[in-house]
Amino acid sequence: MESVKEGDKVKVHYKGTLDDGAVFDESTERGPLEFTVGEHKVIPGFEEAVLGMKEGETKVETIPSDQAYGPRRDEMLLKVARSQLPEGMEPEVGQPLQVTTQEGQPVPVRIAEIDEENVTLDANHPLAGKDLTFELKLVEIAS
Secondary structure (H helix, E strand, O other): OOEOOOOOEEEEEEEEEOOOOOEEEEOOOOOOEEEEOOOOOOOHHHHHHHOOOEOOOEEEEEEOHHHOOOOOOHHHEEEEEHHHOOOOOOOOOOOEEEEEOOOOOEEEEEEEEEOOOEEEEEOOOOOOOOOEEEEEEEEEEEO
């Protein structure tokens, strides 16, 4: 039976959990994740975990943060004046927003802290700094 190698298009069902067992994502409701191994469209540790699997095989793999979304970085925190928020907005911790870079690129952020004058925005990925555990099932290999 053929096993996954670089360049293969694969379909994988997965369930992702954090160290405390909380589920952060799973594919069962929307169908398997499809990607080509080696195109770097998924986190590096996920691609690595699928290599060598055979159709129908299942496994559990823990991916360290440096092979997932990387470490949390303090330089990704941005303090802005509340006056820079959209008029009438009542900010809440955890609230998602989108900011635009000087180059015009949209960047998703979350409100991390609020005080009387400022709001701290966090542009880190929500899973940055976390080790991720995936239950994987290789559904199909299409070379």
